Amino acid sequence: QVQLQESGPGLVKPSETLSLTCTVSGGSISSDDYNWSWIRQRPGKGLEWIGYIFKSGSSYYNPSLKSRVIISGDTSKNQFSLKLSSVTAADTAVYYCAREGPGGSGTYDYWGQGTLVTVSS
Amino acid sequence: DIQMTQSPSSLSASMGDRVTISCRASQSISNYLNWYQHKPGRAPKLLIYAASTLHGGVPSRFSGSGSGTDFTLTISSLQPEDFATYYCQQSYSSPPYTFGQGTKLEIK
Numbered sequence: 001q002v003q004l005q006e007s008g009p010g011l012v013k014p015s016e017t018l019s020l021t022c023t024v025s026g027g028s029i030s031s032d033d034y035n036w037s038w039i040r041q042r043p044g045k046g047l048e049w050i051g052y053i054f055k056s057g058s059s060y061y062n063p064s065l066k067s068r069v070i071i072s073g074d075t076s077k078n079q080f081s082l083k084l085s086s087v088t089a090a091d092t093a094v095y096y097c098a099r100e101g102p103g104g105s106g107t108y109d110y111w112g113q114g115t116l117v118t119v120s121s
Numbered sequence: 122d123i124q125m126t127q128s129p130s131s132l133s134a135s136m137g138d139r140v141t142i143s144c145r146a147s148q149s150i151s152n153y154l155n156w157y158q159h160k161p162g163r164a165p166k167l168l169i170y171a172a173s174t175l176h177g178g179v180p181s182r183f184s185g186s187g188s189g190t191d192f193t194l195t196i197s198s199l200q201p202e203d204f205a206t207y208y209c210q211q212s213y214s215s216p217p218y219t220f221g222q223g224t225k226l227e228i229k
Contacts, residue, residue, distance in 0.1 A: 004164075045222075046208070046219075046220045046221060046222040046223060047208060047210070047220040048217075048220075049216060049217045049218055049219070049220075051216075052216075060216060062216070062217045063217070064217075096164075096165070098165075101170075105170075105212060106153065106155075106210075106211075106212025106213075106216070106218045107155050107167065107170045107171075107212055108155075108157070108165075108167060108210075109167050109170075109176065110164075110167075111164040111165045111166075112164055113162065113163055113164045114162075114164070
């Protein structure tokens with residue numbers, strides 16, 4: 001059974017960088033043919049895909065966030081991370097990590113339970 | 122980006138009821154449509170992919186239908202554990218894959 005767990009600060013100051021980590025168990029980010037994704041839900045809004053990293057280390061981002069996002073992987077810890085720079089209150093959201101099914105199916109078959117990040121001074 | 126519109130945004134129903142949730146895409150997405158169930162504080166769960174295929178372990182009271190731009194999620198007989206928020210999501214073409222705004226299913 002694949003499990004994902006987000007971790008990181010729950011409070012970030014405006015203009016700073018939001019950093020979150022997703023720890024994966026029951027599957028390998030380096031050998032499995034999946035995309036490892038970040039998705040967020042801002043208050044009162046729908047779910048928004050942020051981006052993903054593939055086992056090769058290549059990544060792909062939502063064009064609306066691309067200039068501020070970096071997703072990276074640490075295969076030794078079986079973790080992948082999100083960095084979102086220059087945050088504002090509009091980046092306050094619950095952030096989820098998720099696995100996208102094989103071959104870039106666009107189907108998210110396993111998710112973490114999410115972590116709330118508030119941007120405030 | 123492809124826009125996904127769900128209706129209704131909220132729904133009250135009783136145990137044993139049959140409920141239907143609709144999802145409309147702003148352009149044809151063939152059958153590249155997924156449904157998720159989400160309870161507060163929990164990880165979202167994949168229910169249905171490719172419009173009508175049940176994900177492993179999902180009870181058979183859940184079903185999905187549709188193609189092109191119009192899709193439906195049906196729960197044939199509501200159980201207590203089904204009260205949650207449901208999201209549709211398109212996985213057509215390339216990212217960003219977009220989600221509907223959600224339908225909150227509440228107990229009447």
